[in-house]
Amino acid sequence: MSKDTDPRVTGLAEGPLSRPDFDPRQIRQDFPIFRNNPEVVFLDTAASAQKPQEVIDAVSNFYARDYANVHRGVYALSQRSTDHYEAARLAAQRFLNARQSREIVFVRGATEGINLVAQAWGPWALKSGDEILITELEHHSNIVPWQMLRDRLGIVLKVAPMDATGGLDLAAFEALLSAKTRLVAITHVANATGAVMPVEAVIRTAHAKGALVLIDGCQAAPRMPVDVQALDCDFYVFSGHKTYGPSGIGVLYGKAEHLEAMPPWQGGGDMILQVTFDHTTYQETPHKFEAGTPDMTGAHGLAVALGYMERLGRDNILAHEERLTEYGTRRLAELPGVKLMGAGNRRLAVLSFEVEGVHAHDLATILDRHNVAVRAGHHCAQPLMDRLGVVATARASFGVYNDEADIDALVVAVKAAQELFAQ
């Protein structure tokens, strides 16, 4: 059966009609975790999103009905598995509005996507003295791979600072861009503070200097429509587990011209055309970057998750997240002794805060006893925390299933913590 006539493949692409209204209380019914833990107020979606039943079913059904290795068997099951896997690539292509499906490489997550670019593109494209520019607002996964590359190649890693409001200092960023800058690696939305970065301006100015741009879309992809063609970024990465899909699967988008020119990354099965002991020829992109049996189950689950988000409506999700962000910002601002970390001129879905006199770790324990799940700590962004002058913050973050009542519960729990520590 070809892809064109397989109803399962086209079924993925279309799905039911959008819901007339975006109602988080209704959406919550799609997520069995809340049925099994009705007391939990889950405010840690920035770390990982919960999964709708249809994603859980898709993973389970894939194993039960369609499972076999991909790109190998001539038998029907293997073909079906392959069709699902390649349909997932089309789903990711559509999700990012990539021009071609071969621009979509499946990886374990955003971290692996960044490491792939660092390790495959880096040594091929860079020479000693070249520069890579990142920002102070990056997650460790968009810092450490470039440090490792720096130490290996003798390149220079520069860091663009944030301004006093917690946004990117665009003037300082532009001043740090030089004729030697080969790559700018920047987050789309900062995971530790929710700062929405001016990636459009960054891409424009970087390209004007001849530098490529990699965007870490971990926090943006679950929350806003992403159009890599409109952005004109060179690479874009996101993790499936944050977009309501399975853990262990993620996407690296790369412009075809870059992926084609780059050497392969890992070697193994599936990425080769022909192997002899003297010489090996490689597959075309994206397969040349997907050595070994891929996570086809995860890719299929991810495709279903992306379809789920599209049915909710990416614009609706963004409007919902913005509404909660505004409400949460206002409610926390009303609490004396609560200090919200700045996020520049636009914050999305993340409230990172300190409570005077209560360490974030104590706060998280107290919140947990009130069944409010938040992240406490450095949020894998230690340099940013150092810059903010804090050891740790509590971070509440939102998903499609949260509503104002969750934020109210957070406020009640924060007040309880303040009372306990005021004694």
Place this chain on the structure above:
Amino acid sequence: MSDAMDLRDLYQDIILDHGRKPRNFREQEHASHTAQGHNPLCGDRVTVYLTVEDDRITDVSFVGKGCAISTASSSLMTEVLKDKSLAEAKQLFQSFHANVTGGEPPSVDEALEDDLDRLTPLTGVKGFPARVKCATLAWHAVEAALKSGGKPAEPVKTE
């Protein structure tokens, strides 16, 4: 409310008091032993200082930034370790560690029982597995400082 009761088991008055006003919170310029402890999970850092003379701890202090549990535990630790022999300090650490992790505490010299009682409020962390490391951080740093015979090269990590 039972949840609130649980929290008061953890955050007893003595913990809150020592968390806010830690005792022996100072550096020692001429300490014979020192070590850093680091909890990567929450970023807490503590540096402990010991002055040991003839196998006896004549002064013990700490500085650092941490949560109420780790600060209070460090503070109470400095109070009980003062004027103890190294053998007594080891016994206290082993018993305390067992008490907060839910293990079987080894018996201690009768003379140390009052000191162990002083540390009892910290055993509330048993019900909060994610917080046990907060309570043991400074103790691990002391152990590392004593074991190294001076200053270990690397901070002690809880993970």
